[in-house]
Amino acid sequence: MLARRPDPLDVLMGARIRIFRTHRGMSQSDLGGKIGVAFQQVQKYEKGINRVGAGRLSRIAVALGIPIGGLFEPSNDGSASLGSPFSLLAERDALRVLTAFSRLTNPRVRRAIARLVETVADRQPAVKPSIARPTAAKRRVHRRGSIRTPA
Numbered sequence: 001m002l003a004r005r006p007d008p009l010d011v012l013m014g015a016r017i018r019i020f021r022t023h024r025g026m027s028q029s030d031l032g033g034k035i036g037v038a039f040q041q042v043q044k045y046e047k048g049i050n051r052v053g054a055g056r057l058s059r060i061a062v063a064l065g066i067p068i069g070g071l072f073e074p075s076n077d078g079s080a081s082l083g084s085p086f087s088l089l090a091e092r093d094a095l096r097v098l099t100a101f102s103r104l105t106n107p108r109v110r111r112a113i114a115r116l117v118e119t120v121a122d123r124q125p126a127v128k129p130s131i132a133r134p135t136a137a138k139r140r141v142h143r144r145g146s147i148r149t150p151a
Contacts, residue, residue, distance in 0.1 A: 011048030013057075016071050018046040020064045023085045034063035 021031050021042075028039040028046070035042075035056060044050040045060075052060065061068040089095055097117075104110045 006048035007051070008048075010051050013052060013071060014046040014048040017042075017052075017060060017064075019085045020066055020070070021046075024064055026064075031060070031063055035059040
């Protein structure tokens with residue numbers, strides 16, 4: 001007997017639910033409690049193993065504070081918030097970082113990388129620094145390999 005595979009649309013819907021849930025800082029248990037199911041059921045929804053019915057999908061959208069259409073398609077009318085998870089992926093290099101991160105298999109390394117990026121991001125100044133290069137970057141290497149700094 002062949003194993004049943006999740007429908008790709010169910011997997012996509014589950015991924016969107018997971019993205020919005022984690023972006024809101026909710027656990028699977030928190031979401032499950034708000035929609036009246038156990039966290040295991042939320043896991044099955046997020047993996048696409050179980051389909052989400054229309055009524056439950058509506059409750060999920062309310063619990064996540066998004067319009068139900070937000071679970072199907074990102075807004076194209078420009079009303080999407082700049083902090084939404086989908087607009088964050090549009091940031092330069094975000095997809096590169098995410099793709100490389102997905103290749104990591106050790107959960108401890110993944111958590112360490114996430115903590116590192118959060119720490120670095122939290123230490124960034126609110127205003128972007130000027131593009132001026134530090135003095136060390138102005139050093140020039142001459143033909144013979146010697147390094148000279150400008151006077």
